[in-house]
Amino acid sequence: QDLAKFGQAGPKHGSAPDGGSTDFLHLFVGIEKAMESCTVCDPWSAHEALxxxxxxxxxxxxxxxxxxxxNPMVRTDTWISKKTGEIIYGLPKKGERLAKGKELFKSGEVDLTRLDQAVEKMCTKLMMTFPNCLSKTINSIRKKKLEHWDANKESNRDWLALNMMTEAKAGFKAFNDGPKGNKEVDFVKMRQMLAQGLEWNEEMHRAISPQYQNTEV
Known part of the structure; x- marks a missing residue:
């Protein structure tokens, strides 16, 4: 359904998309779009993902x-920008257009009936195939991803485990415990503290995490 968003949480919240997007996303969308998604973590609308x-x-x-x-909050009225010639279909609206889109969204209701119908339609299409041939086809298409996973799973698991003591601890807790609208650490302060040679410890976690900051004016 077109209100969904697709993207990475990784470097914004203390992890890396190992075992998933780092394995296969570049095969689908190209190296630069994959690099952008996996590093800066800007989400794609459903229309852009399509x-x-x-x-x-x-x-x-x-x-x-x-x-x-x-979805009234993304551009679906035109394919390219008349000013720049860039593809804008599926990109988030901005400024006044976005504000109007949000108001329109608030005035409506979400009904997933069309999604249910689309799922039933796809399941019916898959049903009308030979099951063993279908399974073999799916497994063959997934082999490139599995090859990457098998080649990197040990080092990925080791890194993810060690990272839980530093960046993941800060990022995950900020996302889970931070106040609404402020779910990220203070990246500038974090980098400044690391540049000063300070260690990852409880003091640093508290200094950079939104849930520990005094929000009173």
């Missing part, structure tokens, strides 16, 4: 006065 070839189908989920409409 355009990039990551989805099979997108259906609307928002109803206004009983009628389905596309």
């Amino acid at each position: 355009r990039l070839g990551l989805l099979t189908e997108v259906v609307p989920a928002l109803k206004i006065k009983g009628e389905y409409i596309n």
Whole structure:
């Protein structure tokens, strides 16, 4: 359904998308789009993910006065920008357009009936195939991802375990315990403290984490 977002949490919240997007995303969307997604963690709208070839189908989920409409917070009215010629279909709206889109969203209701219908349709299509041939085909398509995972799983697991004592501890707790609208650590302060040679310890966690900051004016 087209209100969904797709993206990475990794470096924004204390981890890396190992065992997943680092293995296969570049095969689907190209190295630069994969690098951008995995590092800066900006999400893609469902419409952009469809355009990039990551989805099979997108259906609307928002109803206004009983009628389905596309996600009002992303651009689906045009494919390219008349000013720059860049592809803008599926990108988030900005400024006044975004504000109007949010207001329209608040006035509607989410109805996932079209999503259920799309899932049933796909399941029916898959049902009308030979099961062993279908299973073999899916496994063959997934082999490149599995090859990457098998080649890197030990080092990935070791790194992820060690990272839980430093960046993951700070990032995960900030995401879980931080106040609404402030779920990330203070990255500038963190980098400054690391540049000064300070160690990862409880003092640093408290200094950079939003849940420990005094928000009173």
